[in-house]
Amino acid sequence: MATASDGSRCRARTDDGDRCERTAQDDGFCYQHGPDDPTVDEADGDEETGASEETDGDEETEDGSNDDRSVERGPLVEVRERVVANAAGLVGHPLDNVVAITSRDEGWTATVEVVERTAVPDTQDILGRYELLLDDSPVVTEYRRVGRSRRGDTEQEEQL
Structure with missing residues (x-):
């Protein structure tokens, strides 16, 4: 050897x-x-x-x-990074998750969940689901809350 x-x-x-x-x-x-x-x-x-x-x-x-x-660094990754970097500050609550990103004719739509209220146990946290619209740049041009739920809820988009 x-x-x-x-x-x-x-x-x-x-x-x-x-x-x-x-x-x-x-x-x-x-x-x-x-x-x-x-x-x-x-x-x-x-x-x-x-x-x-x-x-x-x-x-x-x-x-x-x-x-x-x-x-595979492409526009989708850039949009996700932009959403992660700006969502919490824009919405005013800590970002919990990026749920979806879809391409539109005039830009992008991103759906995120933010923690609107923390609780103990954390399965009782109140999560807000927000939709962010981004142009092709990608710059956020608009956002709105589309739902709220408890973290532990298994129902899709349960309204509180």
């Missing part, structure tokens, strides 16, 4: 996200890991091991999983 002459560590990660402590072989991995191992840390690639520093476009999140949201 050949090992790396410089005593470098294996490029793979353990299940808890820490770097493998074993000494790397010439290919950059220990006897237990290899280039096809799902725990391989691609960001640690270098020319000596023959690993590529290029990625397939996926970004790694803090928990080590791949974040596919950056792959």
Whole structure:
């Protein structure tokens, strides 16, 4: 078994996200890991091991999983980001969820839920459902409340 002459560590990660402590072989991995191992840390690639520093476009999140949201960055993602950034301030309550986003001829419609009143237990929170209209920019041009319900209610759009 050949090992790396410089005593470098294996490029793979353990299940808890820490770097493998074993000494790397010439290919950059220990006897237990290899280039096809799902725990391989691609960001640690270098020319000596023959690993590529290029990625397939996926970004790694803090928990080590791949974040596919950056792959298909398009107008829908931009609209969602705009809604998330502005809904709470516009409506005056904390944003709980983006329920729907649909394209219209003249822009977009987004439906969000905000927490209008907190309660204990939280299943009794009062949620307001709001519809936001956005133009093609996307800038919010109009909003209105379309319903209210308790968080724990399973009925669609129950009015309080």
